[in-house]
Amino acid sequence: MPVKYSWKKGAALLGAxxxxxxxxxACAPQEDSSSLSEETVxxxxxxxxxxxxxKLVVAEIFVNEERTQALKEIAEKYEADFPQTQIEIVTVxxxxxxxxxxEKGEADLVELSNQEQFDCVDQGLLVDLAPYLENWDELSHxxxxxxxxxxxxxxxxxxxxxxxxxxxxxxxxSDWFEEYxxxxxxxLVYCRIWEDLPDAVEKLQDKGAVGLVFGGKDHLIDMxxxxxxxxxxxxxxxxxxxxxxxxVEDHDTVxxxxxxxxxxxxxxxxxxxxxxxxxxTWTEEEAVxxxxxxxxxxxxxxxxxxxKISSSMEEGTWDVAAYPRGIAGVAITGLDFTGxxxxxxxxxxxxxxxxxxxxxxxxxxxxxxxxxxxxxxxTTAADMELSLEESGLAVNLLMVRRADWYFYAQEPxxxxxxxxxxxxxxxxxxxxxxxxxxxxxxxxxxxxxWSQARADEGELWTEETE
Numbered sequence: 056m057p058v059k060y061s062w063k064k065g066a067a068l069l070g071a072x073x074x075x076x077x078x079x080x081a082c083a084p085q086e087d088s089s090s091l092s093e094e095t096v097x098x099x100x101x102x103x104x105x106x107x108x109x110k111l112v113v114a115e116i117f118v119n120e121e122r123t124q125a126l127k128e129i130a131e132k133y134e135a136d137f138p139q140t141q142i143e144i145v146t147v148x149x150x151x152x153x154x155x156x157x158e159k160g161e162a163d164l165v166e167l168s169n170q171e172q173f174d175c176v177d178q179g180l181l182v183d184l185a186p187y188l189e190n191w192d193e194l195s196h197x198x199x200x201x202x203x204x205x206x207x208x209x210x211x212x213x214x215x216x217x218x219x220x221x222x223x224x225x226x227x228x229s230d231w232f233e234e235y236x237x238x239x240x241x242x243l244v245y246c247r248i249w250e251d252l253p254d255a256v257e258k259l260q261d262k263g264a265v266g267l268v269f270g271g272k273d274h275l276i277d278m279x280x281x282x283x284x285x286x287x288x289x290x291x292x293x294x295x296x297x298x299x300x301x302x303v304e305d306h307d308t309v310x311x312x313x314x315x316x317x318x319x320x321x322x323x324x325x326x327x328x329x330x331x332x333x334x335x336t337w338t339e340e341e342a343v344x345x346x347x348x349x350x351x352x353x354x355x356x357x358x359x360x361x362x363k364i365s366s367s368m369e370e371g372t373w374d375v376a377a378y379p380r381g382i383a384g385v386a387i388t389g390l391d392f393t394g395x396x397x398x399x400x401x402x403x404x405x406x407x408x409x410x411x412x413x414x415x416x417x418x419x420x421x422x423x424x425x426x427x428x429x430x431x432x433x434t435t436a437a438d439m440e441l442s443l444e445e446s447g448l449a450v451n452l453l454m455v456r457r458a459d460w461y462f463y464a465q466e467p468x469x470x471x472x473x474x475x476x477x478x479x480x481x482x483x484x485x486x487x488x489x490x491x492x493x494x495x496x497x498x499x500x501x502x503x504x505w506s507q508a509r510a511d512e513g514e515l516w517t518e519e520t521e
Contacts, residue, residue: 100186102409109403110141111410113164114153116393117146118219122427129419133410140406150393157181163401164411166218166393169207173468175396176214182397185213187408193416193433198455201432203463204392209296209516215394216415218423220430222378222390222463223277224450226346226354226364229374231259245376246353249282249321252379253328259352266329268346269355270339276480278355281388282321284464285381286314297516298464299505307509310502317382319487319494326488335485346373357391358430358451375450377461387462424448469515472508479504 115126123146130142147153150168157165157180167175175181188194188205197205204217227245235258246252256266269278284298287309293300301309309315326335334342339356346354347367355378364373380386395414397407413419417433421440424431430451431440454461467473483500486492492500 098190099405101190102187102412104137104140104406104409105403106137106139107403107406108139109406110143111163111401111403111407112143112145112156112161113395113410114145114147114156114162114166115218116150116153116166116168117148118427118429122423125423125426126414129414129423133413140410142410157398157400160398160400163398163403163407164395165398166395167215168393169204169391169465170468172215172394172396173208176208176212180399181214182399182401182404182408183212183214184216184397184408184411185211187412188213191412193412196417196433196435198432198434199458199461200390200392200430200455200463203295203390203465204394204432207296207392207465208469209294211517215392215396216411217392217394217432218415218429219393219427220390220432220451221358221392222388222451223274223281223355223357224361225376225378226356226360227374227376228262228264228349228352228372230372231262231264231352235259245374246379247376249325249379249381252325252353255352256329262349262352264349265331265334265351267325267353267355268331268334268337268342268351270337270342271330271335271481271485272338273477273481274339274355275335275484276477277389279318279322279480279484280464280466281378281386282318282381283309283315284387284462285385286318286321286383287312288314288383288385289387289462289464292464293514294516295462295464297467297469297514299467299501300509300514300516307506308502310498310505314382315498316494319497321382322484323488323494335488362428377450377454377457380460385460385462387464389465390463467505467508467516470508470512472504472512476504 113126113130115123117123123144126144130144134140134142145162147156150166150171153162153165153167154171154175156162157175158178200220200222201217204215204220205213208214225246232245246255252266280298284292289295291301291303291309291312292298293302299308299310301307301312303312306312339360342354343356343360343363345351347364361375378386378388395411397404397411401407415432417435420433421431421436423429424436425440430448434455436452480501483492483497487494487497
């Protein structure tokens, strides 16, 4: 974790483990968490239940009643194999409530959002799971977004295993696009790349709808981030967990790279030709309502809006696609998520971690995803549950299969400078789009902000070495 905290561990780094999962599976002594073997092992980080009398309190963020019931059933199955372990599932309404239980020492496993994760790590409330996960034989089955969550504070640490994943998707009027494509040889079924969108607006102008709406009040920065990252590409980032810092020599931040300038131009073109001015101050809910009412041909919104859209629009009038790709031919987006972590205050950390990997194995996670309508974390999910391919999650499964196109990065939430950044950046971007700030001034402001943060706080995505 960050330099200033001087967190150390003796095990090999998780980042290396994720790159060498084949070797790991073949060579490392490990226990299959799904088989729940109680063999005695020598390493304190091997996954096992030690058979001692243990009570584990698990705090979940409420998704729906079906998910809560499924969690309880999984806990009961675990208790049947390990009768000396009792598991209590408690439900909270938010990550903040889960964090409060963690701070009070009243839970052994807690579900947290990406922002609460850092706050808890900052306070030393969570166990670093990395040395345990090296012995988890299902590590190699994690999807790219799940791997991103696992290393979301830097590749050397892991504090959460993902439970829910939420990313922006492109919702589109499939009936209008099908009409446009009827009898034509065309690939413009929907907007695969940003350059498609102005063309689609022109060709479908008879619908009396704008091209794109999104929650610009809060998420303009998310759109710009994706355009920048998709142009810069992962190889030019110091770490996907700190996506504003550049790995290119003599460039402190990505905002000094030519690809960032191209992304700013791309944002300006898309907004000017496709986005109504009022959308730049809308909430996500307002943007979703406009799409439902037929006021736009496409919508950028989170996975969590799918249920509302599905219940409000006729089948066959809409569909969902992955985020448009950028100038490098890939789409790199941010990722909101929740995940379960283990409390440092737990009286039996080993048993708590063991249950966490059991809860997160392919079978259990896929079942939880099905009943809650959330994205599974294993590449094997579609094979385990064929109905997922027919659900709204099909696009997410497609993105998993096209891991050469779709990647993830993250704003550097580990910095104190991140507090208040999003509001400031959204305002700055609106000034740029209104012509009050030039492209050069926009990029200089962003570069200065994060260069100063790095100078003040250090390289917080790297492990301190002596």
